[in-house]
Each structure stands twice: as structure tokens, then as C-alpha cells.
Amino acid sequence: MNKPEVPDFLKNIRVVLARPNHPGNIGSAARAMKTMGLTRLYLVEPKDFPNEHADALASGAVDVLHRAVVVERLDQALADVTIAAALTSRKRELSAPLGVPREIAPELVEHARAGEQVALVFGNETFGLSIEEVEQCNRLVTIPGNPDYFSLNLAMAVQVMTYELFSHVGVGVDYLREEGEAATQQEVEGMCGHLGETMERIGYFRRRNGERLMRRMRTLFNRASLQREEIDILRGFFKQVLRSTDPHDAPGDE
Amino acid sequence: MNKPEVPDFLKNIRVVLARPNHPGNIGSAARAMKTMGLTRLYLVEPKDFPNEHADALASGAVDVLHRAVVVERLDQALADVTIAAALTSRKRELSAPLGVPREIAPELVEHARAGEQVALVFGNETFGLSIEEVEQCNRLVTIPGNPDYFSLNLAMAVQVMTYELFSHVGVGVDYLREEGEAATQQEVEGMCGHLGETMERIGYFRRRNGERLMRRMRTLFNRASLQREEIDILRGFFKQVLRSTDPHDAPGDE
Numbered sequence: 001m002n003k004p005e006v007p008d009f010l011k012n013i014r015v016v017l018a019r020p021n022h023p024g025n026i027g028s029a030a031r032a033m034k035t036m037g038l039t040r041l042y043l044v045e046p047k048d049f050p051n052e053h054a055d056a057l058a059s060g061a062v063d064v065l066h067r068a069v070v071v072e073r074l075d076q077a078l079a080d081v082t083i084a085a086a087l088t089s090r091k092r093e094l095s096a097p098l099g100v101p102r103e104i105a106p107e108l109v110e111h112a113r114a115g116e117q118v119a120l121v122f123g124n125e126t127f128g129l130s131i132e133e134v135e136q137c138n139r140l141v142t143i144p145g146n147p148d149y150f151s152l153n154l155a156m157a158v159q160v161m162t163y164e165l166f167s168h169v170g171v172g173v174d175y176l177r178e179e180g181e182a183a184t185q186q187e188v189e190g191m192c193g194h195l196g197e198t199m200e201r202i203g204y205f206r207r208r209n210g211e212r213l214m215r216r217m218r219t220l221f222n223r224a225s226l227q228r229e230e231i232d233i234l235r236g237f238f239k240q241v242l243r244s245t246d247p248h249d250a251p252g253d254e
Numbered sequence: 255m256n257k258p259e260v261p262d263f264l265k266n267i268r269v270v271l272a273r274p275n276h277p278g279n280i281g282s283a284a285r286a287m288k289t290m291g292l293t294r295l296y297l298v299e300p301k302d303f304p305n306e307h308a309d310a311l312a313s314g315a316v317d318v319l320h321r322a323v324v325v326e327r328l329d330q331a332l333a334d335v336t337i338a339a340a341l342t343s344r345k346r347e348l349s350a351p352l353g354v355p356r357e358i359a360p361e362l363v364e365h366a367r368a369g370e371q372v373a374l375v376f377g378n379e380t381f382g383l384s385i386e387e388v389e390q391c392n393r394l395v396t397i398p399g400n401p402d403y404f405s406l407n408l409a410m411a412v413q414v415m416t417y418e419l420f421s422h423v424g425v426g427v428d429y430l431r432e433e434g435e436a437a438t439q440q441e442v443e444g445m446c447g448h449l450g451e452t453m454e455r456i457g458y459f460r461r462r463n464g465e466r467l468m469r470r471m472r473t474l475f476n477r478a479s480l481q482r483e484e485i486d487i488l489r490g491f492f493k494q495v496l497r498s499t500d501p502h503d504a505p506g507d508e
Contacts, residue, residue, distance in 0.1 A: 003402075004401055005401075006400050006401065028407070032410060034400060035399045035405050060403055061405070098431050100426065100427055102421060142430055143417065144427050145289045145290055145291070146289055147260065147425065147429065148257075148260065149288050149289060149315070151285060151313055152413075153282070153285065156286060156409075156413045159406075159413055160413060160414060163397065163398075163399075163414045163417075166400075171398060172398055173396040175401065176343070
């Protein structure tokens with residue numbers, strides 16, 4: 001299977017960092033974004049940007065940093081946006097529906113796919129988003145976590161949220177799966193027959209319930225989703241057992 | 255709604271970092287774990303631990319670091335484990351079923367809930383897990399991401415995987431929702447009637463399709479999941495409009 005493409009519509013989803021304090025977090029956020037197929041970063045009044053430390057932590061995602069749009073106020077980053085999702089972990093006046101990323105992500109992806117501009121809005125490391133900033137958003141997202149210790153770093157929050165979005169985009173990991181040839185039922189059955197014959201021949205069924213043993217083995221091999229190559233290895237092994245125990249053959253004879 | 259407890263069975267899930275190079279990553283991983291309710295950290299042959307930088311990045315999760323178990327080989331960290339999930343992003347010989355976190359997480363949570371020991375196994379920052387290490391695991395997990403730039407930092411991978419687990423634990427964010435009183439259908443209907451009466455009185459329906467207008471308004475307010483308090487504000491407003499336009503009252507009269 002070929003490596004899939006990142007869908008073009010992901011360019012309709014932007015990450016907005018409002019008043020970030022630490023350049024390192026901006027860099028880590030860029031890396032997190034790009035790892036999940038996003039490239040458009042808006043920075044509202046960053047304390048220190050551009051910055052070398054940000055570049056260092058962005059690793060291979062410095063292109064995202066270099067194309068970042070720096071603005072003075074949040075409304076400038078949201079001017080053409082239809083859905084702005086504010087990340088918050090505080091109890092708030094219910095200004096917009098509150099959901100976990102899993103609930104909100106499908107809707108965001110759907111709007112971006114339809115060509116609308118979508119924003120994920122993250123607040124300052126220490127203070128989060130201000131009430132005024134939250135009010136400019138029409139969705140509230142809260143990442144679930146330990147109620148007694150919720151200390152999600154800014155870039156970590158970007159990573160979790162963008163991971164969640166990417167999970168709904170439809171680019172899976174199938175291209176990383178080893179493409180083995182799955183064995184057919186007939187092949188599995190043939191192998192099981194071969195196993196039974198072998199067990200029988202070496203006297204393994206004696207004083208045992210052979211039928212029950214074979215049923216267990218059959219269940220095991222059916223559950224294991226065998227590959228053709230594995231069938232070959234097993235049958236080769238059984239053949240060798242039969243050969244080694246045949247009085248007409250010398251043991252180990254090929 | 256009260257703050258929920260982190261379920262006790264999460265102590266059955268451990269994070270294993272195999273041969274981590276950078277103490278900072280160990281600290282960030284501890285913080286990521288604790289944020290998602292996990293506390294048991296195993297370190298296989300860490301290059302530099304304990305370490306001040308690790309403590310600094312762990313922030314409020316230094317307790318996780320201080321209780322971390324340091325071992326020499328991966329099998330020592332997995333001795334009592336029934337399910338060991340190896341995090342990998344490389345194409346591998348199919349030694350175990352490969353899934354994305356969302357597919358694998360429910361099974362891991364279920365086994366931990368049943369009292370079994372479960373491990374999430376992460377490899378070295380540069381080289382990932384070795385073949386020998388992967389072979390000691392019975393699940394493979396691949397975090398989906400940009401096929402052209404997959405550069406997930408070690409602690410970020412811990413964050414994503416533990417977030418995914420926590421999402422299946424059943425501790426939501428309901429306790430953070432503002433507990434407003436939802437309006438009943440009758441209340442919404444009453445408010446819509448009040449709106450219609452107001453529009454009618456000020457002549458807004460003249461030369462317009464009043465029925466259609468009201469249908470749109472009703473749809474809007476039904477969709478919006480109104481709170482009782484919002485109904486009160488709207489009805490107060492309509493009342494004031496009616497009063498202000500009543501020829502018998504002076505405008506602005508209470």
C-alpha cells in the first residue's frame with residue numbers, strides 16, 4: 001500500500017496561540033501541528049517571536065514558524081473563520097457548547113472539508129484564554145484528564161487536539177502494516193489436519209481426548225489470523241516431526 | 255456536580271520508557287502521565303536519571319519520577335504484565351496486531367480494570383524500539399499522523415497515548431460544565447409567542463411572511479438549547495419593547 005497524502009482541506013484549519021509566553025512552546029506547537037498535517041499558525045501578541053529557541057524545538061517544522069501570521073488581537077486571527085474552538089479547562093459561564101475533543105473534532109473536520117475556515121484557539125500558558133477571548137469563539141473544548149492534577153503543557157494540548165482532528169481525517173496507518181498474505185480457511189484447516197495427524201502418529205492422543213485437543217487448537221489458529229507463511233512454517237515443522245519419528249527413516253534425514 | 259475520582263485501576267497501567275536519552279523527556283513524560291491519571295513509570299537503562307532537568311520538566315509530577323522503577327532490561331519491566339503495547343511508527347514484521355490508539359485503548363483499559371497489569375512501551379528518542387524489544391510485546395500501536403512528516407516527540411507520544419486511554423476510562427468533563435437550568439419546551443414556546451406578539455405589535459410582520467419568520471425563529475431557539483435565564487433575559491427585553499412602543503406609556507417607563 002502506498003503512503004497516503006495529507007488531504008488538502010487541512011489547510012483550512014489553523015492553530016491560534018493567544019499571547020504565548022515561551023518561544024519554546026511555539027516551536028513545539030509547530031512541530032506538533034505539522035506531525036498532524038496542519039501548517040497554518042497564528043500568533044496573537046507573542047511575547048518573543050521569532051526566536052531561536054522556537055526554531056530549535058520546531059525541528060523539521062520551522063517552515064510552519066516562518067509562515068506564521070503574527071497579529072495584535074484575536075479577532076484579527078479569526079476574521080474569516082466560521083468555527084472557532086476555544087481550548088479551556090476551567091469552569092466557565094456557558095458561552096458556547098462545551099465538549100471533549102472527540103465530540104467536537106468531527107464537526108470541525110466536516111466544516112474544513114466543506115471549505116470553511118476553522119480555528120483551534122489556545123490561551124496563554126499561565127492564564128489560559130480570557131473571557132473576552134472565549135467570547136469570540138463559538139465552541140468550547142476541554143481535554144479530559146486527571147481532575148486532581150490537570151497540568152497539560154500548551155504544546156501538549158496542541159498535540160492532543162490536532163491528533164484528535166487527524167484521527168477523523170481518514171488517513172490511517174494501513175500503509176505501515178506489513179502486507180502478509182492472509183491464509184484461507186482451507187489452508188488453516190489443512191494445517192490443522194496435518195497437526196492432528198502428527199499428534200496422532202507420535203502417540204500424543206493416547207489417554208487424552210484428542211477431539212477436544214484439536215478443537216482447542218483449531219480455535220487458537222482461527223483466532224490468530226494466520227499468514228500463509230506461518231502455515232508453511234508450521235507444516236514444515238510437522239513434516240519434519242513425522243519424518244523424524246518414522247522408523248524407516250533415519251532421524252534428521254532430509 | 256462534584257469533581258470525579260480517578261479510578262483506582264489506573265495503577266495497573268504502567269508507562270515503560272526503554273533507553274531514554276534525554277532526562278527532559280522523562281520529566282515531560284511523567285507530567286503527561288499524571289495529567290492523564292497514570293503514576294507508574296518504569297525506566298529501562300535511562301542514560302541520565304535521576305536528573306534535575308527531569309524534575310524541572312515534571313512540574314507537579316515529581317512524585318511520579320521519585321517512585322519510578324529503574325531496571326536494566328525490558329523483560330524486568332514486563333515480568334508481571336499480560337498486555338504490553340509497543341508504540342512504533344515503523345513498518346515492521348507483523349509480530350503482533352497493529353492498531354491505532356483508538357482501537358487498542360479499550361482493550362487495555364478493560365484488562366487493567368480486571369486487575370491485570372498493562373504496559374505502554376516507548377522506545378528510544380532516535381531509534382525507537384529494537385526488534386528484540388518489540389518481540390516482548392503482544393500489541394503494536396501506531397499513532398496516526400502526517401505520512402510526510404511524522405516527528406512525534408517521545409513525551410508527546412506518551413501524552414497522546416495516555417490521553418487516549420483516559421478517554422476510555424469514563425471520567426468526563428461534565429463536572430466542568432456550567433450547571434445552568436435548561437429551559438423546557440413550554441418555556442421556549444412561551445418566549446417565542448412573546449417574540450411573535452412583539453414583532454406583530456411594532457409592525458415588523460407588515461409586508462412580510464410572519465409565519466415563516468416565526469418558524470425560522472422557533473427553529474433557531476430550539477437548536478440553541480436555551481437556558482431558563484436566557485429566556486428571562488429575552489422576555490424582559492420583549493416586555494420593554496412593548497412598553498416603549500405603547501402609546502399610553504411614556505417611553506422608558508418602568
